[in-house]
Amino acid sequence: MRKLALVLGMALAASLTARGQFVVPTSYTATPGGTGLYTYFDDTGSQLTDGILGVDNWQADLGHGPAYEWVGWTMGNPSVMFNFASNVTIQTVQIGFNRTEGVNIYLPTSVSIGGTVFPLSSTDIPDGTRAFLNFNGSWTGNSLQVNLAAGGAYTFVDEMKFSTTNVPEPGVAAALLGGVALGWAVWRRRRNS
Secondary structure (H helix, E strand, O other), rough: OOOHHHHHHHHHHHHHHHHHOOEEOOOEEEEEEEEEEOOOOOOOOOOOOOOOOOOOOOOOOOOOOOOOOEEEEEEEOOOOEEEEEEEEEEEEEEEEEEEEEEOOEEOOOOOOOEEEEOOOOOOOOOOEEEEEEEEEEEEEEEEEEEEOOOOEEEEEEEEEEEEEEOOOOOHHHHHHHHHHHHHHHHHHHHHHH
């Protein structure tokens, strides 16, 4: 049992350390964003990689004007081409979406990354919130194309991140931690009896 706890602990440590290995694109070009009651275009050419996350309130102002942290597209199928300083192998792409269906902000029906298509469900994140969705694969090169198949009137993205290691879903890390705790408890109980 001690060996099991050790193996699970090492797996948990490996999964948690994998989170820190992100690579930042040097530049990108995107389909221009849309406008509505607020402006949702990327006026700096860096809003999708600047580290500023949107909040659940899609109208929020983080100091740069109404809804500045969100890049939004109306209908259509927006496309973003990311460029890197050298050849990299990307294992995970994280995309921060907003879903607020009451004001026609939907998740896309699918995301295509480097030609790999990932279908999405409209419930992959709760309504009225923002969240990252992880897309795991293996894409090597000095550029990477991301396409969004619009699922409604608006598609809102606040950030895109690229990791050179697989980033586990939060539930995976929690399950590993629970397994370690259970293994330790069983081992301790047997040792004490």
